[in-house]
Amino acid sequence: xxxxxxxxxxxxxxxxxxxxxxxxxxxxxxxxxxxxxxxxxxxxxxxxxxxxxxxxxxxxxxxxxxxxxxxxxxxxxxxxxxxxxxxxxxxxxxxxxxxxxxxxxxxxxxxxx
Amino acid sequence: xxxxxxxxxxxxxxxxxxxxxxxxxxxxxxxxxxxxxxxxxxxxxxxxxxxxxxxxxxxxxxxxxxxxxxxxxxxxxxxxxxxxxxxxxxxxxxxxxxxxxxxxxxxxxxxx
Numbered sequence: 001x002x003x004x005x006x007x008x009x010x011x012x013x014x015x016x017x018x019x020x021x022x023x024x025x026x027x028x029x030x031x032x033x034x035x036x037x038x039x040x041x042x043x044x045x046x047x048x049x050x051x052x053x054x055x056x057x058x059x060x061x062x063x064x065x066x067x068x069x070x071x072x073x074x075x076x077x078x079x080x081x082x083x084x085x086x087x088x089x090x091x092x093x094x095x096x097x098x099x100x101x102x103x104x105x106x107x108x109x110x111x112x113x
Numbered sequence: 114x115x116x117x118x119x120x121x122x123x124x125x126x127x128x129x130x131x132x133x134x135x136x137x138x139x140x141x142x143x144x145x146x147x148x149x150x151x152x153x154x155x156x157x158x159x160x161x162x163x164x165x166x167x168x169x170x171x172x173x174x175x176x177x178x179x180x181x182x183x184x185x186x187x188x189x190x191x192x193x194x195x196x197x198x199x200x201x202x203x204x205x206x207x208x209x210x211x212x213x214x215x216x217x218x219x220x221x222x223x224x225x
Contacts (some may be wrong), residue, residue, distance in 0.1 A: 104156030
């Protein structure tokens, strides 16, 4: 079964530092997403990406965040100047057009200290 | 998006059938009902999706009455490994680019 791969599985960073979370979506999927889940809370939508541009973003996804598909396979989430409250699990997901079931990766646990 | 309501938690025993009901009174004509499963420290996993009546796959069944204001996820003969959080989502199933809105889900605990 195809998988969405995320690296690293766990990242610890100091407050104020920049982090890049990496994802390899399923190869024939066209839509890519980032979600996050703060410990003990709901899974929250951050951003969706299609045709090399952001198609939708939430209020959480402010100027601190950016996404990129630098090549034909990777999809990255950059968080500039991390804050303590950015500590969460970050999930990448992808989907194929016309199919509502999304495939999520196993997540990157980001800890900001 | 239609708001969903589901029980916060449920307990069951191995081998039993588990039914989790989700209410979605404001479901729209274009909306599909989708269920996801999430284990601790893992991403949500798609289980099943339906529009009306009954859908069955190798993992679960989804029952949707004619008025579509609720739906029931049925897990046959659960095992300890089915202990997870189950989310009911309602949205336009035709647009794969739509964001998913997760609620609190139902925390299912399967006991030996």
